[in-house]
Amino acid sequence: MKLANSVKARDRARRALAGGVDSPVRAFGEVGRKPVFIKKAAGSRITDLDGNSYVDFCNSWGALILGHAHPAVVKAVREAAARGTSYGCPTEAETALAEAVKKAVPSMERVRFVSSGTEAVMSAVRLARGFTGRDLVLKFDGCYHGHSDGLLVKAGSGVTGIVDASSKGVPRDVARNTLSIPYNDLPALERTFRKCGRRLACVLIEPVAANMGLVLPDRAWLAALRGLTAKRGALLIFDEVITGFRLAYGGAQEYFGIRPDLTCLGKIIGGGLPAAAFGGRRDIMALLAPDGPVYQAGTLSGNPLAMAAGLAALRELSKPGVYSGLAERAGVIGKALGDIPGVSFVSAGSMFCLFFRDQAPRDYAEVRECGAAGFRRWFHAMLGKGFYLPPSQFETSFVSLAHSAQDLARFAAAAAGAARGAAA
Ligand SMILES: *Cc1c(COP(=O)(O)O)cnc(C)c1O
DSSP, X not given: OOOHHHXXXXXXXXXXXXXXXXXXXXXXXXXXXXXXXXXXXXXXXXXXXXXXXXXESSTTTTTOTTOBTOHHHHHHHHHHHHTOXXXXXXXXXXXXXXXXXXXXXXXXXXXXXXXXXXXXXXXXXXXXXXXXXOOEXXXXXXXXXXXXXXXXXXXXXXXXXXXXXXXXXXXXXXXXXXXXXXXXXXXXXXXXXXXHGGGEEEEEEOSXXXXXXXXXXXXXXXXXXXXXXXXXXXXXXXXXXXXTTTTSTTHHHHXXXXXXXXXXEOGGGGTTSSOEEEEEOHHHHTTBTTTSSBOOOOTTTTOHHHHHHHXXXXXXXXXXXXXXXXXXHXXXXXXXXXTOTTOEEEEXXXXXXXXXXXXXXXXXXXXXXXXXXXXXHHHHHHHHTTEEOOSSTTSOEEOOTTOOHHHHHHXXXXXXXXXXXXXX
16 A cells, blocks of 8 residues: 555654644554555545545544534535634524533533533533532543543553553642542442542543443443442543444433433534533532633633534434444444454444454453454554554444445455454
């Protein structure tokens, strides 16, 4: 495969951009080979600077559930841009999108828009602390909640490559307020609550863990989490930046039938533009400035282009049959990858992940046992065959509504062959 223009672009980027990228996971850091710089995208395909075209299963890390350059989203953004790109004043578009969010996710009685998932989670945690008057945050090993200081403790996604699975530059005094325990571990959860349940401001969780590959929650464990938080007065925060509008229109909370106190949304909600949100119980959200004493703000929050894109995306997603159609698409892949020796296939709705391990991992420690070499071989074999996947074992792949039956059939056959080869 010719990648000369991408290599040139990467070398030029490295002289101007730190590390040559604006988000570490884009660097193929783990796989350390030739880069792919993208020129354009449409539907299920992205095209690089050398004219190679790939069927995309990364979809901007899950943001593009409709696929690339969806006509309804492009039209909405174009029309919004012609009316001005930012006002620094309230607009009806923000209210309209908030109303759509409330309807989809009833636990979000009040909503606040921000520009990134990081901001959404950081703000929700501050609000939880303001509401409870407590400092401690409990999270789970391998869950990623954005790059704010206190949440880089034992985080998944790109942070896994860093020693201690945390970041330098986080003050010990900050990290000390974050506790992290294994996912799916009920005894550890009960122990933590016995020890410091009354000092926890919140428990923060990815209800399906999608930043350490894909790890499914034990339903009883999730239910116990809701029970324990309610009993001890700690808020339950669902980080649905990935699962929101993905696992179901109402997110993981609809899928599992659990009502959190606060919810964070991102990725899909911006329709591919920078938007995210947090929201939840009215009595908690009432503490936010300007009504309350917990400060939170943003120059471009609720940006009219992002609101227009988000609204257009939700309009498409609220049509009947969308989520069953997505699950059917993932099913085609699951059927082909379901029983390959030395490989486990995990999926939830339109998310899927391949582990080079006999059994699906249940927590971060088990994810880290998986053969990284196998994943690397699989990833590069797939890239060579024209399929773009998130370039790390610690990420999840995404099916979009733009994937055609032919895309999926070709992918399934190629992926099964490549996985057999990589596992051998
Ligand atoms: C992507 C992600 C974030 C961070 O969102 P950004 O928009 O990248 O800041 C937070 N939580 C989860 C679960 C995510 O997947």
